[in-house]
Amino acid sequence: MKKILILLCCLLPILTFAQEDEDAFKIREIYDISLTQGDAYETLEHLCTKVGGRLSGSPGAAAAVDYGKAKFETMGFDSVWLQPCMVPHWERGDKEVVKIVASQTIGTQGLNAVALGGTGSSGKVGVAGEVIEVKGIEELKALGAAKVRGKVVFYNRPMDPLQVSTFAAYGGAVDQRVYGPAAAMELGAVATLVRSMTTKLDDVPHSGVTYFEDRSKAIPAVAISTKDAEMLSALLEKEPVRVYVKTDCQWMPDKLSYNVVGEIKGSRFPDEIILVGGHLDSWDLNQGAHDDGAGCTQALDVINTFNKLNIKPQRTLRCVWFMNEENGQEGAKAYANWSNDRGEKHIAAIESDRGGFTPRGFTTEADEKVYKTHIKKAKEWDKLLSPYGIVIKPSGGSGADVTRLKPQMGLLFGLQPDSQRYFDYHHAPNDNFEAVNKRELELGAAAMSSLVYLLDKYGM
Amino acid sequence: MKKILILLCCLLPILTFAQEDEDAFKIREIYDISLTQGDAYETLEHLCTKVGGRLSGSPGAAAAVDYGKAKFETMGFDSVWLQPCMVPHWERGDKEVVKIVASQTIGTQGLNAVALGGTGSSGKVGVAGEVIEVKGIEELKALGAAKVRGKVVFYNRPMDPLQVSTFAAYGGAVDQRVYGPAAAMELGAVATLVRSMTTKLDDVPHSGVTYFEDRSKAIPAVAISTKDAEMLSALLEKEPVRVYVKTDCQWMPDKLSYNVVGEIKGSRFPDEIILVGGHLDSWDLNQGAHDDGAGCTQALDVINTFNKLNIKPQRTLRCVWFMNEENGQEGAKAYANWSNDRGEKHIAAIESDRGGFTPRGFTTEADEKVYKTHIKKAKEWDKLLSPYGIVIKPSGGSGADVTRLKPQMGLLFGLQPDSQRYFDYHHAPNDNFEAVNKRELELGAAAMSSLVYLLDKYGM
Numbered sequence: 056m057k058k059i060l061i062l063l064c065c066l067l068p069i070l071t072f073a074q075e076d077e078d079a080f081k082i083r084e085i086y087d088i089s090l091t092q093g094d095a096y097e098t099l100e101h102l103c104t105k106v107g108g109r110l111s112g113s114p115g116a117a118a119a120v121d122y123g124k125a126k127f128e129t130m131g132f133d134s135v136w137l138q139p140c141m142v143p144h145w146e147r148g149d150k151e152v153v154k155i156v157a158s159q160t161i162g163t164q165g166l167n168a169v170a171l172g173g174t175g176s177s178g179k180v181g182v183a184g185e186v187i188e189v190k191g192i193e194e195l196k197a198l199g200a201a202k203v204r205g206k207v208v209f210y211n212r213p214m215d216p217l218q219v220s221t222f223a224a225y226g227g228a229v230d231q232r233v234y235g236p237a238a239a240m241e242l243g244a245v246a247t248l249v250r251s252m253t254t255k256l257d258d259v260p261h262s263g264v265t266y267f268e269d270r271s272k273a274i275p276a277v278a279i280s281t282k283d284a285e286m287l288s289a290l291l292e293k294e295p296v297r298v299y300v301k302t303d304c305q306w307m308p309d310k311l312s313y314n315v316v317g318e319i320k321g322s323r324f325p326d327e328i329i330l331v332g333g334h335l336d337s338w339d340l341n342q343g344a345h346d347d348g349a350g351c352t353q354a355l356d357v358i359n360t361f362n363k364l365n366i367k368p369q370r371t372l373r374c375v376w377f378m379n380e381e382n383g384q385e386g387a388k389a390y391a392n393w394s395n396d397r398g399e400k401h402i403a404a405i406e407s408d409r410g411g412f413t414p415r416g417f418t419t420e421a422d423e424k425v426y427k428t429h430i431k432k433a434k435e436w437d438k439l440l441s442p443y444g445i446v447i448k449p450s451g452g453s454g455a456d457v458t459r460l461k462p463q464m465g466l467l468f469g470l471q472p473d474s475q476r477y478f479d480y481h482h483a484p485n486d487n488f489e490a491v492n493k494r495e496l497e498l499g500a501a502a503m504s505s506l507v508y509l510l511d512k513y514g515m
Numbered sequence: 516m517k518k519i520l521i522l523l524c525c526l527l528p529i530l531t532f533a534q535e536d537e538d539a540f541k542i543r544e545i546y547d548i549s550l551t552q553g554d555a556y557e558t559l560e561h562l563c564t565k566v567g568g569r570l571s572g573s574p575g576a577a578a579a580v581d582y583g584k585a586k587f588e589t590m591g592f593d594s595v596w597l598q599p600c601m602v603p604h605w606e607r608g609d610k611e612v613v614k615i616v617a618s619q620t621i622g623t624q625g626l627n628a629v630a631l632g633g634t635g636s637s638g639k640v641g642v643a644g645e646v647i648e649v650k651g652i653e654e655l656k657a658l659g660a661a662k663v664r665g666k667v668v669f670y671n672r673p674m675d676p677l678q679v680s681t682f683a684a685y686g687g688a689v690d691q692r693v694y695g696p697a698a699a700m701e702l703g704a705v706a707t708l709v710r711s712m713t714t715k716l717d718d719v720p721h722s723g724v725t726y727f728e729d730r731s732k733a734i735p736a737v738a739i740s741t742k743d744a745e746m747l748s749a750l751l752e753k754e755p756v757r758v759y760v761k762t763d764c765q766w767m768p769d770k771l772s773y774n775v776v777g778e779i780k781g782s783r784f785p786d787e788i789i790l791v792g793g794h795l796d797s798w799d800l801n802q803g804a805h806d807d808g809a810g811c812t813q814a815l816d817v818i819n820t821f822n823k824l825n826i827k828p829q830r831t832l833r834c835v836w837f838m839n840e841e842n843g844q845e846g847a848k849a850y851a852n853w854s855n856d857r858g859e860k861h862i863a864a865i866e867s868d869r870g871g872f873t874p875r876g877f878t879t880e881a882d883e884k885v886y887k888t889h890i891k892k893a894k895e896w897d898k899l900l901s902p903y904g905i906v907i908k909p910s911g912g913s914g915a916d917v918t919r920l921k922p923q924m925g926l927l928f929g930l931q932p933d934s935q936r937y938f939d940y941h942h943a944p945n946d947n948f949e950a951v952n953k954r955e956l957e958l959g960a961a962a963m964s965s966l967v968y969l970l971d972k973y974g975m
Contacts, residue, residue: 090676216550219903219958254954413873413933415904443679444875473873473933475954494714494935498679 078439078512081364082505086443088360089501095356096493098126099349099411103342103488110172110339111379112144112310119335123315123351123376130358132317132374140389142379144310145172147339148303153248153277156183156297160290166298167258167280169340169484171232171249171265172382174304175273181301182245182275183207188291191231192238204243207298209291210235211250211284214478221474222409225252225481229263236265236276246300247276250284253478258282261483262338264382275302312378314386317358321371321511328371328394329510330404331357331503334380334456341486345477348488349411349496350454351376353470356500357507368511370402377456380408384455391459402515405468405503406454410480411496412472415444417506418451420458421466429466429515436509445502466515468506470499538899538972541824542965546903548820549961555816556953558586559809559871563802563948570632570799571839572604572770579795583775583811583836590818592777592834600849602839604770605632607799608763613708613737616643616757620750626758627718627740629800629944631692631709631725632842634764635733641761642705642735643667648751651691652698664703667758669751670695671710671744674938681934682869685712685941689723696725696736706760707736710744713938718742721943722798724842735762772838774846777818781830781971788831788854789970790864791817791963794840794916801946805937808948809871809956810914811836813930816960817967828971830862837916840868844915851919862975865928865963866914870940871956872932875904877966878911880918881926889926889975896969905962926975928966930959 109119127135153168184207189195210231218224236247251261258280267273333350337343378386421429433447453467480486569579587595613628644667649655670691678684696707711721718740727733793810797803814834838846881889893907913927940946
C-alpha cells in the first residue's frame with residue numbers, strides 16, 4: 056500500500072504536467088483556428104454593414120434578431136430560440152439642430168451634437184436659452200432653481216486623462232450624461248448640453264443613455280463634441296452665450312423584442328451551464344461595431360472554434376446575444392429571471408462588451424461566499440493563458456448582461472481588451488466595421504474560446 | 516552596537532518602502548505630465564505633416580534634420596549637435612507600373628505595387644516575363660537557372676498569422692523581400708514581385724529594403740498588395756500569367772546627412788550615459804508616423820517631461836534621432852564608432868521603433884557577461900511599472916540603432932508596444948499621422964520617461 060502511495064505521489068506531478076501539456080496544445084489549436092478559420096470578422100461585417108444600427112425597438116434591432124436566429128441555426132447548436140422581452144422604444148426623429156446664436160464673437164454657429172438616448176422633444180420651434188457651464192451635478196444643484204430656470208445647462212467635466220484605464224475615466228464622468236439632464240430639468244432648465252464622453256479632442260459627438268423618471272417631462276439633452284465643448288467654454292469666458300436646441304425625439308410604447316439564444320447540451324454535466332455572450336442592440340447612429348457587435352461575434356466564434364476542433368462540451372454551453380443593454384437591460388433581466396425560475400446553475404458566464412481590441416485578460420466577479428475559491432481555481436489557468444497575453448484578474452466585474460447571474464454562485468467574467476481607443480468610438484457615428492482590426496477581434500475570440508475550454512473541462 | 520544593528524534592520528525595510536513610495540509618486544507625476552502636457556503628439560504632427568517622407572539622402576531627410584536641430588534647441592539641452600554620416604541615396608523616380616498582361620481570364624490589369632528600396636530600374640520600356648510563384652528562396656534555388664531565366668519571380672509566402680507577435684511573423688517572412696530579389700537576379704530573372712509584409716488582406720503595398728551586392732545589377736523588385744498576391748496566385752492555378760514591370764529607380768552617390776543629438780550633462784556621474792532615441796529617416800511614400808516618427812517624438816518627450824518636473828539628471832542624458840535606419844544604419848554606425856572612439860560608457864540605451872501603440876513593456880539585451888546582473892536589477896522595477904501595464908522582459912533585443920552599443924556593457928532596451936496593428940502600416944503609404952492614437956503614443960513616452968528616471972536614479 057505504501058509503495059502504491061509513493062508511486063502515486065511520484066506519478067501525480069507527471070500526470071499534472073501531461074494534463075497541462077494537453078491543455079497547452081489545445082489552446083494553441085484554439086488560437087490557430089481563431090486566427091485562420093475564425094468567423095467573428097465575417098459575422099461582424101454582416102451585422103454592421105447589412106444590418107447596421109440596432110437600437111432597441113427599431114426595425115434594425117428586429118432585423119438583427121432575425122439575422123441572429125438564422126446565423127445561430129447554421130452553427131450546429133442543439134437548440135436555438137428567441138427569448139422574448141419588452142424593450143423601451145425611443146426614437147431620435149429628425150437630425151438634431153444645436154447652435155450658438157448671435158454671438159458677438161463668432162456669430163451664429165452650429166455645434167457637432169447628437170441627442171442623448173431618452174431625450175425629450177423640443178417641439179418644432181426648438182428652445183433657446185443662455186448657457187450656464189458647470190462641472191457636475193452638485194455644482195448645478197448648488198446654483199439653485201433661480202439661477203437655472205430658463206437656461207441651457209452645459210456639463211463640461213472632461214473624462215480624467217490621467218487614468219490609464221479609460222473605463223475608470225468614463226466611470227468618473229458619465230454621471231453628467233446619465234443623471235445630469237434630469238437634474239437640470241428639475242431646476243427648470245430648458246435644455247442640456249453634455250461634453251461627449253471621450254478622452255479624444257475631436258469633432259465627433261458621443262450619445263448614450265440619459266434617464267428621466269417621468270419620460271413625459273424629458274427636456275432636450277444633447278452631447279456636443281469635445282472640441283465644441285472647449286470652444287463653447289472659451290467663448291463663455293468672454294461673453295454670455297445663447298444656444299438654440301431642436302430635437303425631434305420621442306418615446307413610443309414598449310415593444311416586443313428578443314434575446315437570441317443557442318444551446319449545446321452538456322454530455323456529462325448538462326445542469327452546469329457556461330454562457331458566452333455580448334449584446335445585440337446598439338445606438339441608432341452607428342453600426343455598433345465595437346459596441347457590441349464585436350462581443351456578439353466573438354462569443355459566437357467560440358461555437359465555430361469548438362465545431363472546427365470537434366470539441367463536444369461536457370457542460371451545457373450557451374451563446375446569448377442579449378437585447379437592450381444600452382437603455383434598459385430588459386434582455387438581461389428576462390434571461391436571468393427565466394433562468395432563476397428554472398433553478399438553473401450558471402457555473403460561469405463570460406461577456407465581451409468593451410470593444411474588439413487586443414485582449415489583455417478577463418476581469419471577474421462572483422458572490423462573496425464563493426469568490427475566493429473560484430478565483431483561486433481560475434488563477435491556476437494563468438500559466439496556460441499568459442503566453443497569449445491573457446491574465447485572470449481578481450476584480451473588475453463582468454458585464455451588464457451577465458452580472459444578474461451572480462446569485463447562481465458561478466464565476467462571472469468580462470473580456471478585458473486594451474482600453475485606449477474604445478472611447479474614440481463609443482456611442483459615436485464612427486463606431487463602424489472599419490474601426491475593428493481583424494486580428495485584435497480574433498485574439499479576443501480565441502481568449503474566450505480558451506477560457507470556455509478550461510471551464511468546460513474542469514468546471515467551477 | 517547590537518541595538519543599533521537591530522534598529523537598522525528594522526529601519527531598512529521602512530527606508531526601502533519610503534524610497535519605493537517616492538519612486539511610485541514620481542512615476543505617477545511622469546504619467547500625469549505625459550498625458551496632459553506631453554508634446555510627442557504635436558511634434559509628431561509637425562514631423563509628419565510639415566516635413567513628411569524622410570528617406571535617407573532626400574530633401575525630406577535634410578528638412579527633417581533641420582527641423583530636429585531647431586526643435587532640440589528649444590528643449591533646454593546643454594548642447595545640441597549634428598553628427599555627420601554618409602548615407603546611401605536611392606530614388607524611386609516615377610511611379611511604378613506593374614500589371615498582368617493579356618490574361619485569358621482577366622485581361623490586362625494593374626496591380627497595387629511599390630518598388631522595394633534598393634531596386635533597379637527597368638529602363639523606359641519596362642520588362643515583362645512569365646510569372647513563377649515560389650514560397651521562398653530555397654524553393655527558387657532548387658528550380659535552377661534554366662527554369663528562372665527570363666522570368667518574373669513571385670515570392671508569396673505569407674507572414675504566419677498564428678504568431679501572436681506580428682514581429683515574429685515578420686521575422687519569418689521578410690527574407691523573401693530582403694534577399695529574394697538578389698537570389699532571383701542571380702538565376703537570371705528579369706524582375707521580382709514580393710507579397711507585401713503584412714498579415715492584413717488589403718490593397719495596400721508595403722515597401723522596405725532589398726539588398727543587391729552589386730547595385731548596378733539590381734533588377735526591378737516590387738511589393739504587391741496581399742489581395743493582389745492572392746489573386747495572382749489563384750490566376751496562376753488556371754493559366755500561365757505574364758506580368759509587366761516598369762520601375763524608374765536609381766542609385767545616386769552617397770550623401771552627407773546627420774544624426775540629431777541633444778545632451779544634458781549628468782550632475783553627479785557625467786561619464787555614465789543614458790540614451791533615448793528613435794530613427795528620423797522613413798520611406799519616401801509615407802509620413803513615417805509609426806516608423807519611426809513615433810519613436811523620435813517619444814524619446815524627445817522624455818526631455819520635455821524632465822523639464823516640466825524639474826528633474827536634473829545625475830547621469831548624462833542623450834536624445835538621438837538616428838539617420839538611415841531603414842537602408843544602411845549609417846547613422847547608428849557613426850554614433851557607435853564616435854562613442855567607442857571616445858571611450859564612452861552607455862549604461863543604458865532605449866530605442867522606440869515598433870510603432871506608437873499601447874506600450875506593454877521593454878525588451879532587453881546586453882553582453883552576456885553582464886546580462887544576468889543587469890536584468891536582475893531592472894526586473895526590480897517591474898513593481899513600479901506594472902501598474903501602468905509595463906514589464907521588463909529578459910529577452911527580445913533592443914533596437915537597430917542602439918544594439919551597436921552592446922560592447923559598452925550597458926543594458927539596452929526596446930520599447931515594446933502592442934504589435935497587432937504595426938504591420939497594417941509598416942513601410943506603406945498609409946503610415947501617416949492619422950494612424951497614431953494620441954494616448955497610445957503618450958503612454959509609450961511616459962513608460963520611457965519612467966524607465967529613464969529609474970536608470971538615472973539607480974544607475975546600471
